[in-house]
Amino acid sequence: MTDHRASFDARITFANGGDLAVHGFRVDLPGPDAAEDEIAALFVASLGLLMTDGVELDNVEIFAEPHKGTRGGPSDRAAQAAPAAGGALVELARPPADGGTCLVAPGGDLTGLPLARTAELPAVVVRVAGAEAREIGVGALAAFDVRGRAVLLHTGAPGGRRLTPEAAAWLAGRGASLVGTDADGLDGLDGVGGSAALDVLLAAGVPVVERLAGLDRLPPTGALFTAAAPLLEGVGRVPVRAFARVPEA
Incomplete structure (x- = not known):
């Protein structure tokens, strides 16, 4: 199966104020038909950004390329430790x-x-x-x-x-x-x-x-x-x- 990724520019606004802009950012995609809202969610997950209010994407390009292991993406296999008992x-x-x-x-x-x-x-x-x-x-x-x-x-x-x-x-x-x-x-x-x-x-x-x-x-x-x-x-x-x-x- 061929992997796909996306490249895009993005501007994020935060619910507690402030914003962030990136250019040419790339994320792994689950497939070639990923919608922009799915790409935006993968972008936020990849950076672990909290209290995100809105994401605007521009210059979105989807292309065939092996996954790089984007955090929260389709190839992220990082194991998360289960909460410890007791407490x-x-x-x-x-x-x-x-x-x-x-x-x-x-x-x-x-x-x-x-x-x-x-x-x-x-x-x-x-x-x-x-x-x-x-x-x-x-x-x-x-x-x-x-x-x-x-x-x-x-x-x-x-x-x-x-x-x-x-x-x-x-x-x-x-x-x-x-x-x-x-x-x-x-x-x-x-x-x-x-x-x-x-x-x-x-x-x-x-x-x-x-x-x-x-x-x-x-x-x-x-x-x-x-x-x-x-x-x-x-x-x-x-x-x-x-x-x-x-x-x-």
């Missing part, structure tokens, strides 16, 4: 008086949700608290390896920041096991877009945990997240006690 437990559930913490199951039935999707998941904490943008797009996520992980959105506000449907589809397509947020919902409180991001994730079989607390106490990576729910037939949303085990330094 302190961190409470991540809101008290009932504050609305509690809820898990939403795909298919509206908790009996169909395997424990492997909600218990002892390696956690990735995506910090967007303080960002100027009101939306969480692919750019804010692309720097992270989300496959098999609980992706926890630390927004710092009950209203949170709306996860775009495109970002939800990116998480599902990249194999995220669970998505959590400290906001009251993934789609914000203003009703814009309805429950689009939630619907995308549930349709892809990805459970969602809403109204988390204490995400500021977790490291960006290395913790194990749990929000296991009881086996209730025909029930799709239920209060849970979420927590994380943080390995000792």
Whole structure:
């Protein structure tokens, strides 16, 4: 099979201010038909850029060339160490008086949700608290390896920041096991877009945990997240006690 790469110019803006421009940058591609948004995500992942708000590409050229092992790309085989067992437990559930913490199951039935999707998941904490943008797009996520992980959105506000449907589809397509947020919902409180991001994730079989607390106490990576729910037939949303085990330094 022939490998393909892309060359392009790019300008990145960041949610917490500032920008970055590059010229003639190259990344490995999964195939010759990669779309510009996929190329942009690979670019952000290759540099590990956090809090990316927008990426504009120009002069994009796709050509046949052996992969060089772009970080986060199709030929990246770097093994990531699993979180160590042991360590302190961190409470991540809101008290009932504050609305509690809820898990939403795909298919509206908790009996169909395997424990492997909600218990002892390696956690990735995506910090967007303080960002100027009101939306969480692919750019804010692309720097992270989300496959098999609980992706926890630390927004710092009950209203949170709306996860775009495109970002939800990116998480599902990249194999995220669970998505959590400290906001009251993934789609914000203003009703814009309805429950689009939630619907995308549930349709892809990805459970969602809403109204988390204490995400500021977790490291960006290395913790194990749990929000296991009881086996209730025909029930799709239920209060849970979420927590994380943080390995000792």
